[in-house]
Amino acid sequence: MGCVRGAMALWWLIMIIFIVRTRGDIYRDCLSSPIVDKNACKMIAESKLEGSILFTSGPAITEASSDFGGMVKSKPAAVLSPASKLIKIANASPNLTIAARGNGHSLSGQSLALNGVVLNMSSLRGIKIVKKGDGQSYADVKWGELWVNVLRAAQASGLSPKSWTDYIDLSIGGTLSNAGVSGQTYRYGPEISNVLQLEVVIGNANATKCSPENQPDLFYGALGGLGQFGIITGAQIILQRTYERV
Ligand SMILES: Cc1cc2nc3c(=O)[nH]c(=O)nc-3n(C[C@H](O)[C@H](O)[C@H](O)COP(=O)(O)OP(=O)(O)OC[C@H]3O[C@@H](n4cnc5c(N)ncnc54)[C@H](O)[C@@H]3O)c2cc1C
The missing domain is CATH 3.30.43.10 (Uridine Diphospho-n-acetylenolpyruvylglucosamine Reductase, domain 2)
Known part of the structure; x- marks a missing residue:
């Protein structure tokens, strides 16, 4: 004892x-x-x-x-x-x-x-594909994830983002803090026009969920905001059915 x-x-x-x-x-x-x-x-x-x-x-x-x-x-x-x-x-x-x-x-x-x-x-990556009815599927993505991995994960579920960057070794947080443009932008707008919801850590250290309906000022400030309005720690990226042929 x-x-x-x-x-x-x-x-x-x-x-x-x-x-x-x-x-x-x-x-x-x-x-x-x-x-x-x-x-x-x-x-x-x-x-x-x-x-x-x-x-x-x-x-x-x-x-x-x-x-x-x-x-x-x-x-x-x-x-x-x-x-x-x-x-x-x-x-x-x-x-x-x-x-x-x-x-x-x-x-x-x-x-x-x-x-x-x-x-x-x-340092923090992760992707969850949420498959719903037409036009409602999305990828729930952590801050440091790269577009190349989001595309791979979505494709495995027969889906793809509507808009991404031509060069895909870029991070979700970094591109959503700019705009994220590519060939798809002509049809669907830049990446920042195809986001359902963000999680942003603001000055008081709180992780805040925001969207066009909930705290729209923070949502639209953080998108394209070069990290000046908060740190994007998560994003829901809109997905659509992927085509077998284009
Ligand atoms: C080879 C090459 C190819 C490129 N191709 C394209 C392209 O096809 N389409 C396009 O649109 N752009 C392209 N770019 C530009 C690129 O989108 C931007 O430079 C982008 O910001 C880089 O992403 P990153 O993940 O490296 O971000 P970083 O350079 O690391 O960060 C970019 C900005 O976002 C801020 N930031 C980073 N992460 C977060 C976060 N989680 N929350 C808040 N703020 C954050 C940073 O402080 C910084 O102000 C390309 C650049 C290069 C070098």
Whole structure:
């Protein structure tokens, strides 16, 4: 019995040391980074962020310092796998900037954050095809998913989006924050005209569902909004029956 109690006590001691050490490390790393907001560093260290935050140099920082355009170099202080709490912290901080990064295929630095934090949106993917009556099917997609995967998943159910991009290695969040144009745009409009509903994390860290009927200002602001109105964390993309021949 004494042995079991001893083992339990040791386990808790290790856990406490681990938690204190982890928070201490995050705070130290943050202070030694170019993030100038000491208070933000304290809040980051104290909050239980979902996902991991990386301050030191490494491949993730290097990748997040540039985009497909290669014309702008903006080295962030940190890269984070998305965490709604950080959005709240940035909202409350006068200095801390954040930028969502879908697949980094912007050409002019839109997904970069000089001395701020880059949210690595590719960390969460997932597609659920919801098959309904004609014109009512949709793909329920997580923020970091790529169009190529949405097309594959839809096709497997005999469906396809109405509108996508010509180049399909782009993220849902990144293209819906622009417009998303292709050959189909002439017939069905851009991608942003073919969305039923969005989930957007706004400044207070709440994930908010919005649509043309529910919170239309947020819905139309986030679509084509370059991440300035919130972070798109989910989208319902309209699907239609796919043709065997075109
Ligand atoms: C080779 C190539 C081919 C392309 N082909 C096409 C095409 O066929 N059709 C077309 O329309 N465009 C095309 N583009 C342009 C492309 O659509 C945009 O650059 C798009 O934004 C890139 O998507 P991304 O996932 O890489 O987004 P990123 O470059 O990572 O992000 C784009 C913007 O959206 C913001 N953002 C990213 N994710 C989110 C999110 N979840 N919530 C809120 N904001 C977010 C970023 O902060 C940034 O402002 C192409 C670009 C390249 C380089």
